[in-house]
Amino acid sequence: MKRRPLVSVLAAAALLAATAACGEDDPADGMTSIKVGAIPIVDVAPLHVGIAKGFFREQKLNVEVINATGGAAVVPGVVSGQFDFGFGNVVSMIIARSQGIELRALASGNSSTGRQGADFCGLVVAGNSSAKTAEDLEGKKIAVNNLKNISETSVRASIRKAGGDPSGATFVELPFPDMPAAVAAHRVDAALVVEPFLTLARDQGARVVASSFVDAAPNLTVATYFTAQQTIDERKDVVDRFTAAINKSLAYTQANPDAARQALLTYTQIAPEVANRLTLPAWPPQINRSSVQAVSQLMVEDGLVTRPVDVTAMLP
Amino acid sequence: MTADELGAAAATSAAPTPGARPGAAVLRGGNALLGLLGFATFLALLEVVPRLGLVSSDYLPPFSRIVGALGDLLREGGFWAAVGDTVWSWFLGLLIAVTLGIVVGFVVGTVPVLREFTASTIEFLRPIPSVALIPLAVLVFGLSIKSTLLLVVYASFWQVLIQVLYGVADVDPVARDTARSFGLGRWARTLHVTWPTALPYVFTGVRLAAAVALILAITAELVIGIPGLGAEIGVAQQSGAVPRMYALVVVTGVFGVVVNVGFRALERRLLSWHTSVRSEVPV
Numbered sequence: 001m002k003r004r005p006l007v008s009v010l011a012a013a014a015l016l017a018a019t020a021a022c023g024e025d026d027p028a029d030g031m032t033s034i035k036v037g038a039i040p041i042v043d044v045a046p047l048h049v050g051i052a053k054g055f056f057r058e059q060k061l062n063v064e065v066i067n068a069t070g071g072a073a074v075v076p077g078v079v080s081g082q083f084d085f086g087f088g089n090v091v092s093m094i095i096a097r098s099q100g101i102e103l104r105a106l107a108s109g110n111s112s113t114g115r116q117g118a119d120f121c122g123l124v125v126a127g128n129s130s131a132k133t134a135e136d137l138e139g140k141k142i143a144v145n146n147l148k149n150i151s152e153t154s155v156r157a158s159i160r161k162a163g164g165d166p167s168g169a170t171f172v173e174l175p176f177p178d179m180p181a182a183v184a185a186h187r188v189d190a191a192l193v194v195e196p197f198l199t200l201a202r203d204q205g206a207r208v209v210a211s212s213f214v215d216a217a218p219n220l221t222v223a224t225y226f227t228a229q230q231t232i233d234e235r236k237d238v239v240d241r242f243t244a245a246i247n248k249s250l251a252y253t254q255a256n257p258d259a260a261r262q263a264l265l266t267y268t269q270i271a272p273e274v275a276n277r278l279t280l281p282a283w284p285p286q287i288n289r290s291s292v293q294a295v296s297q298l299m300v301e302d303g304l305v306t307r308p309v310d311v312t313a314m315l316p
Numbered sequence: 317m318t319a320d321e322l323g324a325a326a327a328t329s330a331a332p333t334p335g336a337r338p339g340a341a342v343l344r345g346g347n348a349l350l351g352l353l354g355f356a357t358f359l360a361l362l363e364v365v366p367r368l369g370l371v372s373s374d375y376l377p378p379f380s381r382i383v384g385a386l387g388d389l390l391r392e393g394g395f396w397a398a399v400g401d402t403v404w405s406w407f408l409g410l411l412i413a414v415t416l417g418i419v420v421g422f423v424v425g426t427v428p429v430l431r432e433f434t435a436s437t438i439e440f441l442r443p444i445p446s447v448a449l450i451p452l453a454v455l456v457f458g459l460s461i462k463s464t465l466l467l468v469v470y471a472s473f474w475q476v477l478i479q480v481l482y483g484v485a486d487v488d489p490v491a492r493d494t495a496r497s498f499g500l501g502r503w504a505r506t507l508h509v510t511w512p513t514a515l516p517y518v519f520t521g522v523r524l525a526a527a528v529a530l531i532l533a534i535t536a537e538l539v540i541g542i543p544g545l546g547a548e549i550g551v552a553q554q555s556g557a558v559p560r561m562y563a564l565v566v567v568t569g570v571f572g573v574v575v576n577v578g579f580r581a582l583e584r585r586l587l588s589w590h591t592s593v594r595s596e597v598p599v
Contacts, residue, residue, distance in 0.1 A: 037459075040551045066459050067551070068541035082458035177553045181375050196556050204374060269557035 032238055033062040036225075037074040037083035040067045040268050042120065042195050043110040043223055044087050045260040046283050048267050050249025053259075058248075059241035067267070078103065078228055085231075085242055089223040091150040091304070094296050097314050098305040102229035105315050106243045108250060109223030110281040111288060112213035119211040120281040121194045121222075123158055126183050127205030131190065134158040134210040139168035140189035143182055147173050150222065151192045153298045154212035161215045180204055195278040196270045216298065217291035224287060243316070247285050254283040287315055377559045385559035386566060395548065399567070402533055402544040405461050409468030410529045414522055417473050421480025422514075426506065431481070442478070446471035446532050450539055464536040464544070471532045472525035476518070483517030484510055516590055523579040530575055534568055545571075 038044045047065060050056055056063045066083065068074050075096055078086040087109055096103050113119045123142075125131045131140070137159055144151035156166035174182055179191040180201035192212055193201050202208070213220045225246050232239050253260050257280055264275045293311050300308050359379055366373040373381075389395045424430045446467045453463035487510050495509045537546025545568055552561040 040554060066541075067547070068459060076455050077458050080455060080458065082460075175553075177556060181372070184372070200374075200556050269552045269555035269560055271555075271557065274556065 031060050031062050033064065034084040034238065034242065035064050035066055035082070037066050037068060037077045037086040039074070039087065042264060042278070043281055045263045046249040046253040047087070047246065048263040049253045049259045050245060052263065053252060055248045056245045059245040061241055061245060078226065081228070084238070085225055085227050087223060087225055089150050090221060090292055090295055091153065091299065093224065093226060093314060094299060094309050095305060097309045103226050103314065104229055104232060105224035105226045105287060106239065107225045107246045108221055108284055108287045109225055111222055111284055112220040113279070113282045114214055114219040116211050116214050117208060118279060119214055120198065120279045121192065121211065121213045122198050122208035123155060123190055123192050123210040123212045124183055124198070124201050124206040124208050125190045126186055127207055129189065131209055133162045135162035135164035137169060137190050138164040141170045141172060143172050143174040143179055143188040143191035145174065145176050147171055148304050150295065153295065153302055153304065154216040155192050156302055157298060158210040158212040158215040162210065180206065196274050199274055199278045217294040219288050220291045221288045222281065250283045250285045289315055375558065377562060381559045382562045382566060385563035389560065389563050398543065398545050398548045402537065402546070405464040405468065405544065406529050406533045409465050409533065410472060410526055412465065413469045413472035413525055413529065414476050417476025417521060418480055418518060421477045422484060422506065425481045425484030426510065442474045447535060454540055459540060459542050461542065463540055464533055464542050467532045467536045468529045472529040475525040475528055476521040479517040479521030480514060483514030486517065487513045516587055519583045519587060523583065526575050526579050527572065530572055
C-alpha cells in the first residue's frame, strides 16, 4: 500500500487525464467496460465476490480488475483516467484532497470489525516481549507499512488511548510481509500487521497488544472505492451503476464470509488453511462518516496534513 | 539491482577489449565438474541451513519445499501466461533498445562533431537509474506494458550505445585510409570497415543489455504490478506464500542464465571468424 511518494506528483497526473481513454461502451449488448484499480489483499474480497456472483453484470458492467502490487499506482491511475474506479485507504484520499486533487468516495471499502483483540489488523509484539499494553510502547521502535499514513495515525491512537505519550515513538517503514520476522527477531519492538500476516505472526508466537484500527475510531472505515470528480461529472450513469453493484457485493460478502474466503483463493496466493481461519475485516455498506472525520482530525494532530480537510465534500 | 546496472555500466566505461575474458577460458577447462560440485554444495546448504534452524524455515524454506512449489507452478496456466508476459516485454524492450542503440551509435560515432556535441548529455543521462523513472512511468503509462518498456529501453539503450561508440572509434586508421584510397564511399566504408570492427562490441553491448533488460522487466512488474513474473512474486509475497515466492525467484534466475548462455552461444557462432572469439577456444 505504498502510495505516498506519488501523491506529490498527482497534480501532474491530473493534466494527463484528458489524454486517457477508458470505459468504452459496447453498443452491441449495452454493456460498459470499466477498469478498477485494486490491490491483491484481503480487503478487496467483495469486489471479486461481486464479479463472480454477477452483481456487476446485472448493472451492465464488464469489470476488469487491475491489481497494482503496492497500490502506488491506484490513486494516480484514477486521477489520470487509466482506471475508472479505485480502491484505496482513507488517509491517502485525505492527503490527496488536501493537495487539491478531486477524488470522491463512492462506497465503503472495508472497515475494522470494531472488536478489540478480534480485528483484521493488530499491533503485535514478540511473544517474549515485556510490553503488555500499547502504553509500554512509549518511546519504542514500531514498524508500519507506510509512514505518515493510516497505520502510524492508528498506532499513535492506541498508545494515547492506553494512557501513554506517542510523541517519543519511532516509526520505521516495513512491508507487511517482513513484519512477522522483524518482530520475532526483535529488530522492531512492535509492528502494525494486517491479515494474513497477523495470523502468520500469531502462529509464530507474536502477541496482540492493541487493535489499533479499533482505537483510532469506533468501526473505522479503513478504505473506500473512489473515483475522480471528473468521472462523476461526465459519466454519472456508470458511476451510479458501479456504486449499486459494489454496495450489493459488500452486503452479500458481509453476510457470507465463506464467499470471501473462497474468493481469496482466486486472486491471492494465501494458503487455503490460513484463508479459512484469518480474521476478515467488516464490510458494512455504509461509510462511517464520523470515523473519517476522526481520522482527518488525528492526521492534523499528527502533522500529516496542515489543516483539516472538508470530509463531507469527499464522501458520497 | 542498481548494483548490477552499475556493474554493467562500469564494465562498459572500462572499454573492454572483446577478447579479454580470462574467466571464460579458465571455466572452460576441466573444471566443469568442480563447478557442478560447487553448485550441488550450494543447493545442499539451502536444504540444510533451514532444517538445522540456523534460519527460520518460515522465511527461507528448505530447497526441497521450493522445488515442490516450483512443481505446482509449472502446472498452472496463469504461471505460463506470466512467463509469456515477461518474455514478451523483455524481448520487445531489448529489440527497441538494440535497434536504437546501433542506429544512434553509428550516426553519432562516425560524425566527430556530433560525438563531441552529445558526449556531455550522454554522460549525464546514462547514470540515471532506470528505477528512478518508475513514478514517471506510472503516471504516463499506468499499469500497462508501456511502463515496462520505458524502463527496459532506457536502461538497456545505454549499454548498446556506449559499446557501439567504442566499437566505431576502434577502427584501424590504416584500414580506414586504405579503404578511402581504394575509393570506397562513406556507406561502403561503414559496411566493410566500421561494421566488422564494431560487431564484437555490438555483441558485448547486446549481451549486457539483455541482462539489464531482464532485471528492469522484473523490477517494473514487481514494483508497479504490471502482469508478469515480477507481479506474481509480488502477489506471493503479499499473501505470505513464501515457498512459491522463492520458486518464482528461482524461475527468474533460470531465465537470466538462459539469456546469458544463449547470447554467448550466439556470439560464438556469429563471430567465429573474429580473433576475440577464436582465442576463447582452448588449444
